[in-house]
Amino acid sequence: MRIAIVLFDRFTALDAVGPYEMLVRLPDAELVFVAEESGPVRSDTGALALTADRTLAEVPDPDILVVPGGPGQLDQMENETLLAWLRAADRTSAWTTSVCTGSLLLASAGLLEGRRATTHWLGLEYLKRFGAEPTGERVVIDGKYVTAAGVSAGIDMGLTLVGRIAGDEHARAVQLLTEYDPRPPYDAGAPHKAPAHLVEEFRTSSRFAVE
Amino acid sequence: MRIAIVLFDRFTALDAVGPYEMLVRLPDAELVFVAEESGPVRSDTGALALTADRTLAEVPDPDILVVPGGPGQLDQMENETLLAWLRAADRTSAWTTSVCTGSLLLASAGLLEGRRATTHWLGLEYLKRFGAEPTGERVVIDGKYVTAAGVSAGIDMGLTLVGRIAGDEHARAVQLLTEYDPRPPYDAGAPHKAPAHLVEEFRTSSRFAVE
Numbered sequence: 001m002r003i004a005i006v007l008f009d010r011f012t013a014l015d016a017v018g019p020y021e022m023l024v025r026l027p028d029a030e031l032v033f034v035a036e037e038s039g040p041v042r043s044d045t046g047a048l049a050l051t052a053d054r055t056l057a058e059v060p061d062p063d064i065l066v067v068p069g070g071p072g073q074l075d076q077m078e079n080e081t082l083l084a085w086l087r088a089a090d091r092t093s094a095w096t097t098s099v100c101t102g103s104l105l106l107a108s109a110g111l112l113e114g115r116r117a118t119t120h121w122l123g124l125e126y127l128k129r130f131g132a133e134p135t136g137e138r139v140v141i142d143g144k145y146v147t148a149a150g151v152s153a154g155i156d157m158g159l160t161l162v163g164r165i166a167g168d169e170h171a172r173a174v175q176l177l178t179e180y181d182p183r184p185p186y187d188a189g190a191p192h193k194a195p196a197h198l199v200e201e202f203r204t205s206s207r208f209a210v211e
Numbered sequence: 212m213r214i215a216i217v218l219f220d221r222f223t224a225l226d227a228v229g230p231y232e233m234l235v236r237l238p239d240a241e242l243v244f245v246a247e248e249s250g251p252v253r254s255d256t257g258a259l260a261l262t263a264d265r266t267l268a269e270v271p272d273p274d275i276l277v278v279p280g281g282p283g284q285l286d287q288m289e290n291e292t293l294l295a296w297l298r299a300a301d302r303t304s305a306w307t308t309s310v311c312t313g314s315l316l317l318a319s320a321g322l323l324e325g326r327r328a329t330t331h332w333l334g335l336e337y338l339k340r341f342g343a344e345p346t347g348e349r350v351v352i353d354g355k356y357v358t359a360a361g362v363s364a365g366i367d368m369g370l371t372l373v374g375r376i377a378g379d380e381h382a383r384a385v386q387l388l389t390e391y392d393p394r395p396p397y398d399a400g401a402p403h404k405a406p407a408h409l410v411e412e413f414r415t416s417s418r419f420a421v422e
Binding site: 012013014017018020021024031032033040045047048049050051053100120121138139149150151152153155156159160163168169171172173175176177178179180181182183184185186187188189190191193194195198199201202 | 223224225228229231232235242243244251256258259260261262264311331332349350360361362363364366367370371374379380382383384386387388389390391392393394395396397399400401402404405406409410412413
């Protein structure tokens with residue numbers, strides 16, 4: 001099972017590392033981080049760099065394709081090299097997946113038209129422009145297309161996919177080994193749960209607000 | 212607020228990236244990944260490398276110190292360079308923290324003696340050898356020492372610390388922005404919840420089993 005996780009300048013690190021930590025534990029997983037050029041790729045904060053061990057061109061046909069999001073996704077929506085790679089990889093993939101605003105890249109490549117999908121809560125309306133049907137679910141599965149909500153949702157997406165591919169027993173073993181028994185100290189992780197003024201502030205200052 | 216996250220060969224990626232994604236959103240955070248030598252550091256799976264932008268020597272006195280775990284922790288328990296750095300950094304830190312078996316490194320440095328602490332569920336008994344008092348809690352705070360359970364618990368630890376340092380309002384904003392509203396597709400993330408045979412298999416094959 002060859003898994004490619006796409007990196008690009010100013011990606012959000014947990015978007016990529018959440019699914020990585022789950023999917024890498026699939027039986028016979030061959031997981032590789034890929035980018036337009038190989039080498040270190042900086043995250044959105046500037047404080048973290050993950051290495052892309054292969055170029056996009058070197059990994060043309062992964063079985064599972066994972067696209068993270070992050071502020072850098074806006075520029076990538078016009079990167080024809082990446083979009084062409086996504087379209088080509090999707091032709092033979094068993095699963096085409098995204099976390100957070102990574103779904104906007106899949107959508108830009110034309111892969112989510114008419115499909116149910118999700119993204120970071122701030123980007124849900126934007127997703128409609130590409131003919132996708134946004135839902136408020138945390139992980140949305142539409143055929144082979146699996147999209148996750150913002151940032152931390154990639155862990156749930158990754159574990160869900162482990163279960164689909166390797167069975168519930170294997171997924172439970174992965175959950176136990178990664179001690180994924182979350183206990184958030186607050187309950188403000190979704191817009192319908194968070195204080196309304198916080199939701200409003202983020203909506204006003206969001207990069208999707210003016211588009 | 213200067214934050215140093217320690218990397219070493221065969222660390223577990225989510226142990227480091229979970230707290231990173233939370234703590235980097237502290238006001239005025241200056242977060243840096245450090246290792247004995249700067250450059251890419253490979254995780255336990257071999258499939259991921261995070262860049263250490265600074266050496267340990269270059270960052271002697273962070274305000275927050277974060278030590279991840281992973282299979283590589285066993286070798287590091289005898290790495291006097293790292294242990295000496297931990298002891299020195301701890302002398303001036305505001306918070307000394309760990310995720311997963313990272314607490315065994317803090318313990319090896321003599322920093323957890325007589326303190327309540329936690330680690331990956333497979334390592335709880337081992338932690339006792341260093342005079343620490345293991346607890347089954349997901350995040351344990353004993354004075355300025357904050358230890359988290361296995362792998363994914365670093366997210367809860369990071370968000371907890373954001374709340375302590377910057378206040379509940381800021382922590383809720385971070386939780387909302389990272390959409391940290393977890394929905395694990397299974398409920399096997401802790402030994403008391405997982406199928407007993409899985410727990411037993413992991414205990415038998417664990418690197419802590421024969422020690």
